[in-house]
Amino acid sequence: MAGVGGVVGGVILDESVLLASQQLQYPDSSSSSSHSSSNCASFQPDAHFLLRKLRYSNIPTGISYGPGLEAHKVSILKEVATQYSIHCFILDASSIDDTTREVMLAWSNIGGRILYLVSNKKRDIYTKLSKCGWLITILNVEGSSACENSSMVYINKLQELPLTICHINRKAIGNSVVTVGYIMKPSREEDFAKRGAFPMYPTQDGLMFVPLTFELPLSPQLQEVDVVLHKATDEIISIDLNSSLQSSNTITYSRGMQELQRYMEHHLDLCVIDPLNCIYPVLDRLKIQQILLGLEDLKTRGCHAIRGANFLKVDDFNQAGLIQSLSEAKLALPSIVKPQVACGVADSHSMAIVFRVEDFKDLTVPLPAIIQEYVDHSSTLYKFYVLGEKVYHAVKNSTPNADTLMKLSGSKELKPLVFDSLKSLPTTKGNPNSGDDNSSKATDHCIDLELVTSAANWLMRKLELTIFGFDVVENQNRTMRTTVWFVTTRTSLST
Numbered sequence: 001m002a003g004v005g006g007v008v009g010g011v012i013l014d015e016s017v018l019l020a021s022q023q024l025q026y027p028d029s030s031s032s033s034s035h036s037s038s039n040c041a042s043f044q045p046d047a048h049f050l051l052r053k054l055r056y057s058n059i060p061t062g063i064s065y066g067p068g069l070e071a072h073k074v075s076i077l078k079e080v081a082t083q084y085s086i087h088c089f090i091l092d093a094s095s096i097d098d099t100t101r102e103v104m105l106a107w108s109n110i111g112g113r114i115l116y117l118v119s120n121k122k123r124d125i126y127t128k129l130s131k132c133g134w135l136i137t138i139l140n141v142e143g144s145s146a147c148e149n150s151s152m153v154y155i156n157k158l159q160e161l162p163l164t165i166c167h168i169n170r171k172a173i174g175n176s177v178v179t180v181g182y183i184m185k186p187s188r189e190e191d192f193a194k195r196g197a198f199p200m201y202p203t204q205d206g207l208m209f210v211p212l213t214f215e216l217p218l219s220p221q222l223q224e225v226d227v228v229l230h231k232a233t234d235e236i237i238s239i240d241l242n243s244s245l246q247s248s249n250t251i252t253y254s255r256g257m258q259e260l261q262r263y264m265e266h267h268l269d270l271c272v273i274d275p276l277n278c279i280y281p282v283l284d285r286l287k288i289q290q291i292l293l294g295l296e297d298l299k300t301r302g303c304h305a306i307r308g309a310n311f312l313k314v315d316d317f318n319q320a321g322l323i324q325s326l327s328e329a330k331l332a333l334p335s336i337v338k339p340q341v342a343c344g345v346a347d348s349h350s351m352a353i354v355f356r357v358e359d360f361k362d363l364t365v366p367l368p369a370i371i372q373e374y375v376d377h378s379s380t381l382y383k384f385y386v387l388g389e390k391v392y393h394a395v396k397n398s399t400p401n402a403d404t405l406m407k408l409s410g411s412k413e414l415k416p417l418v419f420d421s422l423k424s425l426p427t428t429k430g431n432p433n434s435g436d437d438n439s440s441k442a443t444d445h446c447i448d449l450e451l452v453t454s455a456a457n458w459l460m461r462k463l464e465l466t467i468f469g470f471d472v473v474e475n476q477n478r479t480m481r482t483t484v485w486f487v488t489t490r491t492s493l494s495t
Contacts, residue, residue, distance in 0.1 A: 006172030008165045009112025015065040016119035017139045018047045046158040051084045053162050053211050058199035060107045062087035093125040100132050166210040177202050181225035183212040185234040214256025227271040236344030278464045285342045285370045286313050304448050306485040310373040317360040334374045339366040349421045355414035375486045376401040377473035385469050391456045399425050
């Protein structure tokens, strides 16, 4: 990669940009006679935001402080360094050679320049470090905007640093790198990042990732990226099911997401994974169930088949003729009941497994709802992930077979099992498989990967999504010696 020596290969954050001093006032008059106020160190509000971004960035990161810093502040810095698994350095202006030697020993294989983020108050040390080839970045220069000159970079907020690193690296490498800007809720981002999914340091494949934030103006951020990777469902405020989910008018996004949406509409050359209009079907469980009906047209071999579960939409659990409607939909009890809205709003994962038709009337699952057949699958769930042309899967524990669920209901009345699918599933205590007579340890050879991959490719074409996930369960009919794979989908960028 051309110009790799100019990229940011390491980041050191000085205590002067991380610690905030605040005055603690003593309202008691007797206390104020001896203590009018006391200095107390705390972390800057945005410091943890920045450290979370850098932790899994593939860029070595450290915290620094001078030899004269108060002990309690040093303790805070060391505690934070341990929390984020990063280095802690003492930078001494009187012995720059020793300082740089210590850093290079810790980061022996650094692949670029060291970026040193510091306040303007520490001119004595950063002027010396700039002569050692360090890239000095100064925070909170009053009256200035984020910019750079031949030797120093100036930013106003800690949140600007990831984008600044991106800008420096793009400038050093040129057009041989593709920059992907991503936006999603922090917990999801961290889950992906700790697996190495979002490196800020350019990869061998020429990819570089930068976090986008709604806390800063979006337009300058988006001008630095070639691709936008988003989890728009994290930013949904409400969904109107009274109108078709085929247009954005039925979905209310957060203010930040609306700004991103407007930018994308006016910059059609920006590559977006995936376009917002393509995610609308996966927000609606009814629409998805209707789409999954097409799986039955897939060519199968032998005794294997793949399809979606039988289903029925209900607007009222007390509706007349419910028993007949269930029969016409080929639904038997127990059945699983899910809200029609699949994600993005409160209670979209509030579900219930119902054993008796009379228990529908008191059900708390939000309406409108989808009643699906409950498929015995011996507590084994296959979670498939589609990433472009690649299809991956993992085997997970799931809910047990119907006979075990009846025992879990805890009474002769077979009360509905109500649960939140994001938090917990109805399982037996200890080993989830322990109550299933047909349970066995799932292995890759148990699943027809060729058949399920064909289904994945069919779904990708049908949904026009690049990244999405779906779940598969297996039901074996030992009498007829047939195996049917049942599919439910998840939204894009599922973990």
